[in-house]
Amino acid sequence: MKKLINKPENIVTEMINGIAKAHGNIVKKLDEQPIIVRKDKKIGKVSLVSGGGSGHEPSHAGFVGYGMLDAAVAGEVFTSPSADKVYEAIKAVDTGEGVLLIIKNYSGDIMNFEMAQEMAAMENIKVDKLIVADDIAVENSTYTIGRRGIAGTVFVHKIIGAASEKGYSLDELKTLGKKVTDNLRTMGMAIKPCILPTTGKESFTLGEDEVEIGLGIHGEPGTHREKLKTADEHAEDLLNKILKEIQLKENDEVAVLVNGLGETPLMELCIINNKVIDILNSKGVKSTNVYVGNYMTSLDMGGFSISILKLDNETKEFLNSKSNTIAFKSF
Template structure:
């Protein structure tokens, strides 16, 4: 398949350069693949990141009330410990730093190694590991469940906690609370194309759907003929309800997330079926988000994320935030 940028050695570098040039409130740490806020507030710092290819994650969530830095690895490849350490150093304002880590073996290993190096320098560092994908217990790149689009809710709510001046331990407590209450599952109708090679990351025959796909193309729970959209949405919602014990009068935030090549119109239809299913269960939808929040390059498909809310989380979810991918 044709790609617009055929130079694999410069893909991520040029992408980040273009990104920070487009948003004056952001900057790139010289000599790194780290995007930071142009000006830091005196508060707990928040750092996240991972392999590129999931845009707008993660640099799209750098801004007021969300992340202070995002570390970009190569396509579907974890950033190095030294890159993460550079981000920690940059955002540290003397109040400590929280790392938001999606549960992939490489991410966990490299972020934890960076945390240890930062602690050796006297920087207080805590972490939260997000494992919101209910599709499979273990996968190609994880021990335990994968971290996917639900991570965005952790960015938002932990970011609001830090922005209001909470301590490092309090920000971690809230981040852990969100991670324990967020559940996601997705599907794919077509594979994604790696811009570094122009080749598909996996094979999926025409007319087939992969239920429970990972954001790097990891296998899901089953593959079969494409069913009606209402049935596909119900499959995802049913699994989420089972794993989360959602019940009548629970309040949730709902995210319908495109994987990169699904039109917004189709995502809105997905939202129609998802909201109707939750309504039938007596679940109250406090906030709905429909769009692309954590993609997989140009994969066709979508994921559903449900966050169980309480009064504390609702307040933080509603707090002001300004980032390129969150308005």
């Protein structure tokens, strides 16, 4: 294994320190915690907290800042952050208007974030939660009851973050979040496993000409394995599965995210996107917002995911609203 790390047990701490030192104009590290918070705390708005295991960068610290998250909590690699860490983030960003936890649907994350919610309630901090379960590949998996939360979560961060800046209440944000998640679907595939820096071992094994369809961002099993095909064929296969669930009509507007899992170069992601947009165009669907790149990775895994979000005037407005974060800027 070749990894540019020091001691495995220091990976997360050193990563968080590096993020804060590189982007001190936008974010800061919270004391000695593996928590990134917005540098300029905005008073009078509902605060947003998300997070999860490390290894998915730029998720979630990369989305802290104006127009998106107020704090992101980092667990160890592929491990949920502890409840006390989430609680510290809640306390740090609360302004009295309430805190919304945006949680990817993994059992460990839900358990620890809900425990933190209960701890905050004992301090009279008003906290609610929004669970994202956008992965259509499998209904239950190694780490979940129900569908997993994956790259589509970035759309939730962006839209709910913009609505929070506008002054939406905690209840209004949760209602809006439910609308976003109801209209959001994602599916991915891997062509190569990732290597866990803590062990030096691959997360799973694949044959030279083999891919795994529908796997999770921690290397959880997907729906099946098959032979490697062309980029267009894989893009069409995944997109067609997504479109069966969203039921788009001619002239519907969507946001598209072609997300890399860490190793796949931008060249290949753009080839995937080329086919995705061609298929949507052929159906008369308008791709008004298109994003291509690494938004929610799986260390150095090879592969990609496609997320489709059906838009309406409200969600489109917030997706286009100003944001200033490390990994997502719009003007």
